Amino acid sequence: MNNLNTKEFDYLTAGNGNATDGKPHDINELRRQVDEVIAATPVFDLHTHLFATQFGELNLFGIDELLNYHYLIAELFRYSPVAPAEFWRMEKSAQADLIWRTLFVENTPLSEATRGVIAVLSILGLNTRAKNLSEAREFFAAQKPAEYLENVLKISRVSDVVMTNDPLDDAEIKVWNGVEQIDSRFHAALRLDRLLNGWTEAVPLIEKQNYAVHTKIDERTINETRRFLDDWIRKMKPLYLGVSLPDDFAYPEESPRGKLLKEVVLPTCKAHNISLALMIGVRRQVNPALKLAGDGLGRADVSILSRICAKNPEVKFLVTFLSRENQHELCVVARKFANLMPFGCWWFLNNSSIISEITRERFEMLGTSFIPQHSDARILDQLIYKWHHSRRIIADALLESYAALWNDGRRVTRAEIERDAAKLFSGNFRGWVGLE
Ligand code: FIX
Ligand code: ZN
Numbered sequence: 001m002n003n004l005n006t007k008e009f010d011y012l013t014a015g016n017g018n019a020t021d022g023k024p025h026d027i028n029e030l031r032r033q034v035d036e037v038i039a040a041t042p043v044f045d046l047h048t049h050l051f052a053t054q055f056g057e058l059n060l061f062g063i064d065e066l067l068n069y070h071y072l073i074a075e076l077f078r079y080s081p082v083a084p085a086e087f088w089r090m091e092k093s094a095q096a097d098l099i100w101r102t103l104f105v106e107n108t109p110l111s112e113a114t115r116g117v118i119a120v121l122s123i124l125g126l127n128t129r130a131k132n133l134s135e136a137r138e139f140f141a142a143q144k145p146a147e148y149l150e151n152v153l154k155i156s157r158v159s160d161v162v163m164t165n166d167p168l169d170d171a172e173i174k175v176w177n178g179v180e181q182i183d184s185r186f187h188a189a190l191r192l193d194r195l196l197n198g199w200t201e202a203v204p205l206i207e208k209q210n211y212a213v214h215t216k217i218d219e220r221t222i223n224e225t226r227r228f229l230d231d232w233i234r235k236m237k238p239l240y241l242g243v244s245l246p247d248d249f250a251y252p253e254e255s256p257r258g259k260l261l262k263e264v265v266l267p268t269c270k271a272h273n274i275s276l277a278l279m280i281g282v283r284r285q286v287n288p289a290l291k292l293a294g295d296g297l298g299r300a301d302v303s304i305l306s307r308i309c310a311k312n313p314e315v316k317f318l319v320t321f322l323s324r325e326n327q328h329e330l331c332v333v334a335r336k337f338a339n340l341m342p343f344g345c346w347w348f349l350n351n352s353s354i355i356s357e358i359t360r361e362r363f364e365m366l367g368t369s370f371i372p373q374h375s376d377a378r379i380l381d382q383l384i385y386k387w388h389h390s391r392r393i394i395a396d397a398l399l400e401s402y403a404a405l406w407n408d409g410r411r412v413t414r415a416e417i418e419r420d421a422a423k424l425f426s427g428n429f430r431g432w433v434g435l436e
Helices: 006-013 027-040 055-056 063-067 069-078 086-090 091-104 111-124 134-141 143-157 170-177 193-197 199-208 220-237 256-272 290-295 305-311 326-338 351-366 380-405 412-434
Strands: 043-045 160-163 240-246 275-280 315-319 339-340
Touching: 027 091, 027 315, 027 380, 027 412, 043 380, 043 412, 055 143, 055 170, 063 111, 063 143, 069 086, 069 091, 069 111, 069 290, 091 111, 143 160, 143 380, 160 380, 193 199, 193 240, 193 256, 199 256, 220 256, 220 315, 240 256, 256 275, 256 380, 275 305, 305 315, 305 326, 315 326, 326 339, 326 351, 351 380, 380 412
Parallel strands: 043 160, 240 275, 275 315, 315 339
Antiparallel strands: none
16 A cells, blocks of 8 residues: 555554454454455446447457557657558557567566556466567467457456447447347447537538538537437437547537537437536647557646536536546536536546546545546456556555544444445446436
């Protein structure tokens, strides 16, 4: 556990507890119980880019996919003389070879994303010091997608996964329109990025699905776009609608996005009693040569959140900010608005030191009324390391809070630890989206 000097808690080790009352009797016992409970509690992963096996090739797993993760591609160019244009011309397996050699053989894999690959290989019993990828490739080639999925969910103790579903993506549309039943552990989240952030390009795609929309957002276009969303909500049964937004997102806003948000999205959320997830602070394509790896971030104005929550009290918002500098303000706004649920340590915040800081701040300001983490996994195997890393840090932060509470005069019971963990890892989200 970080920073906790057990000496400060001397009286905790004085044997003044009672081992049979369900409460830990000293700090080491408390630590053991928290670690055990956090390790065993199933997770409802509320934001990923994973797909159920029914989505075929969209379900990514294996060493070549793991290494071609955009977090690692960005890191590759810190070391390699290979230029981005040359990298994109290479075959996927050659790209993976280059990333392995550069980040794992020629350099020590210290970053969060490289350590993640090491954790996956190690947990699967593969050589973390391999000179090449033959052993790993052989291992993954032998895995059957459905069996491997069971294995990964079991190892990472993830009970439910929320996908990111784009109603304008042809490959996804085919699956939604098909007859195959989608694995009930994979839930939909209807993503609105293309609709809200790229209206002009979205129009022909929505028209193609037989909705009479125009670039000019007039009454007919508003009604037709609402009909489009109503139909997709019926089809996908999403747990929430979601959108990523730039750091300069404003509310209200004089723009197609502002108009669509006000006239289409918020009324749809209200009508279907469905939450809206706002993921704020991404600065897309800061370096376009890096493609998906070329996005950055900016500090946003959190006052937009107070306004949107106040103006739309019947709508529930799931919110995450990408900038570390926005985290404290997010907690403050959450204290003011019960229709706001902060979630996750998104993307550039999904690093041990920052998760630790944000989670401790959230315990101090919000108790257990928040959702500490989502994985954002794009490749199935990543569930293993992302949850392995996050569980450990959340356990440390929780232990620190319990120890402080004990210092103030109250010991938690095992049952309370279990109740808190269940809320943080699944209950708060399930309750928010009306699953129980
Ligand atoms: O917009 C998002 O949902 C982001 O999480 C992703 O697009 C981003 O590329 C990512 O993978 C972050 O983890
Ligand atoms: Zn994401």
